[in-house]
Amino acid sequence: MSTPERLIESTRELLWERGYVGTSPKAIQEHAGAGQGSMYHHFKGKPDLALAAIRRTAEEMRATAEGVLSSPGSPYERIEAYLRRERDVLRGCPVGRLTMDPDVIASDELRAPVDETIDWLRERLAGIVEEGKEQGQFAPTLDAEEIAATILATVQGGYVLARASGSPAAFDTGVRGLLALLSPLR
Template identity: 60%
Template sequence: MDTRERLVESTRELLWERGYVGTSPAAILERAQVGQGSMYHFFRGKSDLAQAAMERTAEVMKQQIAADLLGPGSAYERISGYLRRDRDVLKGCPVGRMTLDPEIFASEPASEPLEEMFSWLASAMRDVLEEGRRAGEFSPELPAQQVATALVAVVQGGYVLARAAHEPARFDEAVDGALALLAAYRRPQR
């Protein structure tokens, strides 16, 4: 891994672990095992590096989610697969956690990759739900956009519930509830 990549990957890890405020340039340099000049050779400063790291995190997440949502199976099975995917729920969502950081929230440019990621996710889920509706898997009354947004909220809320209770099972309860609600729109398969 070259120096720029080590900086970006180290920042991604630290942002997920500590948030923006808790991630110092010194910690980034130590984790990446590079000198201060290296950071400023590739980036204007911490905010520029953090922006690159958040964009990378969103891109990696999109690839993982697309693999779940575009894989084989019915629409319900693919959404269930995404929701039930193995996660470190007590660590939280690397994108969702950044939305809680006051400096990221206060900066529109810094929060753009986060908003874009969640919009993309809701659209991808909506597309799968609409596909299921067109295929007759779901009732025509299924409000695809609203349900997709609710499913994104369930995942993010599930992280919060699990972290608050220090109990991963709370995430699973939220997912089970969401899938039970979605199942109410399923049509019997012939």
């Protein structure tokens, strides 16, 4: 892997684990096996490198979600597949965790990829819920945008519950509750 590549990938991992505030250029350099001069040659500084890392993480998450959401099956089944998809629950969401970072939120540039990804996901889910309403799988009284926000919030909040308790179980419990509420059988 090229040096810029290693720097970006290292930044992605450290951002996921320690957030922006908790990630120092030195730590990135050590993790990437690159010198200081090398880092500042390829990137303007920490924000520049973080932006590249965040953009890539956001892109990847979107691709993963699209893969699950566009799979065959009924709207309910696709939402279930998204909710039950394998996740590294205790590591948290690599995109969502950035919203708790004061420096990311303070920068419009760094926040943009986060905002866009979550917004895209919400719209994508809303479309599927709408489909489900048309097919009679979901009650016509439900608001697709609202349900989409609830689904996303349950996932993002599930990470919080799991990390608080130190076990992925809490995530799954919350997901099962939501699926029960959404279930077309009830």
